[in-house]
Amino acid sequence: MLTNIRIVLVQTYHPGNIGASARAMKTMGLTDLVLVSPRCFPDSEASRLAAGAEDVVDGARVVQTLEEAVSDCVQVVGASARLRSLPLPHFDEPEAMAQELVAHAATDPVALVFGRERFGLTNDEIRCCSHQVSIPANPDYGILNLSQAVQVLAYETFKAWRQRPDSQYRQPRPAEERQPTREQLTHFHEHLGRVMQASGFLTQPHARTEVQLQALFARARPSRKEISLLRGLLRSLEESVKDD
Structure with a gap:
């Protein structure tokens, strides 16, 4: 350990x-x-x-x-x-x-x-x-x-x-219940940023908005499974934006 x-x-x-x-x-x-x-x-x-x-x-x-x-x-x-x-x-x-x-x-x-x-x-x-x-x-x-x-x-x-x-x-938590790595969180925040830009939620760079969202997820501490779920939601939103 x-x-x-x-x-x-x-x-x-x-x-x-x-x-x-x-x-x-x-x-x-x-x-x-x-x-x-x-x-x-x-x-x-x-x-x-x-x-x-x-x-x-x-x-x-x-x-x-x-x-x-x-x-x-x-x-x-x-x-x-x-x-x-x-x-x-x-x-x-x-x-x-x-x-x-x-x-x-x-x-x-x-x-x-x-x-x-x-x-x-x-x-x-x-x-x-x-x-x-x-x-x-x-x-x-x-x-x-x-x-x-x-x-x-x-x-x-x-x-x-x-x-x-x-x-x-003695019984380690299953991988999906463990905390994501910093790399996994970085990919998530990059993905979230792309979707916010593509959807029109952000029409220009808003560093403060993204920092506040990063802090929100830091406090929420989602598991790897929850991050995967959120990434799936973002992919679905991306497809919706493309279809429009």
Whole structure:
């Protein structure tokens, strides 16, 4: 199950933070590290600060976009110090986030996403996530460095894994009842956008409308079977538009 839990670091500037994050991961049993366009990697500083977790650093995958990093994941939680304009479901407590993440990881890949050292994740990157989580801290000085944030959320995840009710994982849910991957959701939203354009519902690009609909489905959390049903409805509407 822990192998299904992925740590994603977006555009890490200091290679030492990659090594320190890998060390934080390994102490909590996590090994799947993905780096999105790091400034400098591989780098000796990353290996030096891994301090025994060099295998996690050596096994890290480098990709160019966050979409590529999480396309196969059914839940993607973005670590953010503050709420953004996109109204995604938000975990105020890391413990609650970890329990849900571990439950999904029993059958499918999931991801925890961390942004840049200076300004975190952009709004576009938050839109690639299904949820957000914040780490409660001193309101007068709530600053955590990257590896500290990774350590806190990795610890909560490991704790939830240790405390999981074994009976919950003996019979995995059927595939159609599980959450869709981010790739499947992306295809659905692209399909929905095409139908809205073709039907005349959108006569010009309306980014805000599409963002609001994405947030709506993020809160609704349809299953794979429900997404398939909605895709079938969209195909039927497409045929009706063509016939007209």
